[in-house]
Amino acid sequence: MPELPEVEIVKQSLNKIVKFKTISKVIVNNRNLRFKIPKNFEKSLKKKKITKIFRKSKYVIFQINFEQYLIMHLGMSGTIHMSDKGNKKNTNISFYHGRDLPEKHNHLIFFFDKFKVIYNDPRRFGFVKIMKSKDELIKYFSKLGPEPLGNKFNTNYLKQKFNKSIKNIKNSLLDQNLVSGIGNIYASEILFRSKINPLKKVENLTLSEIRKIISKTKFVLSHAINKGGSSIRDFKNVSGFKGNYQKEFMAYSRENYLCLNRGCESKIIKININNRATYYCKNCQK
């Protein structure tokens, strides 16, 4: 559900709240997330300090006592909330479905001195995991493709990767081992702005089309971060502001609406690619 920009906003929110703070206690209400949470999870975090917070792909990573790492993936429906001690009202610092906090899906609660941070995830596709060392962390992410906003995601890299692949470009952008962080919304947005048909086979892409994909990927994702992410339903950051990038959608969720390209009178169509909704303009995207 959250893609790179939303996870980046969650990370920024968490960074303001828990950096250099000590976890006093952890409560696990449901161990059955995507991967079962081991019994020693609570103990290994108790009275430890969060020394750094960063993001890789769609993961939020907490450095613990300068040596261990807690990795967190929000899956499709994972959200982070916080509340002050004694205050029953929780603040959504990421996003969630519906108006009220669905408390029965508060699977993890991290207690700090003056507040608590809650991990809520109705569908339980998300997970947490502890990496005991930096080596273990690096090994865990070794198959992941480059960050789309980094220098390694460039024309030469894609050209070489696309050379011997028969896959279509939409599926390729969602392949986390090719490039890590793009999800279903931004894949449609990137291809619309690149004017490329999502079904086009990557081996048939020209050099200038590959250049376009690179530049539009960076443009769309960085713009989305600047707008605070996309708020489908009720995404909010730590300051209580909603993300605004959904207002910039040109393709995603716009089925039957007029294409926004100047002079184009076609309507956006919705098709299924690998069981994922894909939106595009047949007239503009070749």
Added chain:
DNA sequence: CCGTTAACCTGAGAGC
């Protein structure tokens, strides 16, 4: 090896 499909879950919203 590669690419595709089904499966993992719950809840919201549409249609009847």
Added chain:
DNA sequence: TGCTCTCAGGTTAACG
């Protein structure tokens, strides 16, 4: 109101 059906921002084991 309530039932059934479809859909949802992700990943990956199993299959051909």
